[in-house]
Amino acid sequence: MSSSQDLVTALKAELRRAGITYAALALELGLAESSVKRIFAKRDMPLSRIDEVLAVLHLDFADLARRVAQASPQRSELTLAQERAVVADPQLLLVAICVQSLWTLEQITDAYALSKPQALACLLALDKLGFIELRAQNRYSLKIAKTFRWRPDGPVMQFFRDHAVADYYSGGFDGPGELLMLVHGHISLAQAALFNEKLQRLAADFSQQHVADQKLPAADKCAYTVVLGMRAWLFAPFRELLRSPA
Numbered sequence: 001m002s003s004s005q006d007l008v009t010a011l012k013a014e015l016r017r018a019g020i021t022y023a024a025l026a027l028e029l030g031l032a033e034s035s036v037k038r039i040f041a042k043r044d045m046p047l048s049r050i051d052e053v054l055a056v057l058h059l060d061f062a063d064l065a066r067r068v069a070q071a072s073p074q075r076s077e078l079t080l081a082q083e084r085a086v087v088a089d090p091q092l093l094l095v096a097i098c099v100q101s102l103w104t105l106e107q108i109t110d111a112y113a114l115s116k117p118q119a120l121a122c123l124l125a126l127d128k129l130g131f132i133e134l135r136a137q138n139r140y141s142l143k144i145a146k147t148f149r150w151r152p153d154g155p156v157m158q159f160f161r162d163h164a165v166a167d168y169y170s171g172g173f174d175g176p177g178e179l180l181m182l183v184h185g186h187i188s189l190a191q192a193a194l195f196n197e198k199l200q201r202l203a204a205d206f207s208q209q210h211v212a213d214q215k216l217p218a219a220d221k222c223a224y225t226v227v228l229g230m231r232a233w234l235f236a237p238f239r240e241l242l243r244s245p246a
Contacts, residue, residue, distance in 0.1 A: 005043045007050060010067045012040055014057050028056045074145035075130055080154060082129050087155040095122035096131060100148075101210055105138045146204055168227065177224060184234075192230070199228045 015025065022040070026033040029052055039045055045053075054064060078086070086093050091114060098108050108119050120138060127134040134140045150156040173180035187195075206226050213221060234242075 006068045008043045008045050010064055011053050076145045076147050083155045087159045092122045
């Protein structure tokens, strides 16, 4: 949850936006201006005082919480130590992937052999990591950016290389809605960057469709996994046939 310091910082921003000075606020609260300045300088304010300032601003606490959430930068990746912590616990890694798809606690426990306390413990751990913000009634909001990715050479991607790649590509990719393509070509670095942006948009479209289809019955849906990659690479046997530069 947001700290009191974040809430006070948001209050200061709202006061500036409303053109309310510390002197004017002091009159409304029945305090000395020096007291108001000291309160904001310490950035430590009880909820009762926050409510009084919100009344002056004609805002409610939910409005302030939204301001704090909007001002908080979303994470594009976890630290190396945090990824190690996630991958060290298979249940935590599973729940981290589930919340990226915005699964509810009930959906997670219905689909996987996790008890509610086990799943909730994982949500609490992800809250501490700054991956989500856990709210009342076990609801949460993501604190990761749409461009979030696991570190390319980090523990999580290594886990998938070790345990998932062979399993994923062992399929025939010939079922309904399945596709596997391998395309090789020589293009400029500028164009490569543009294609990366297109791939990121495709991943975002897939995620948005997942959210849109949440309301469909389970019988009308199938679990798909999209793997997107683009690398300056040539198959090893082909590299061996390259001519040496003059």
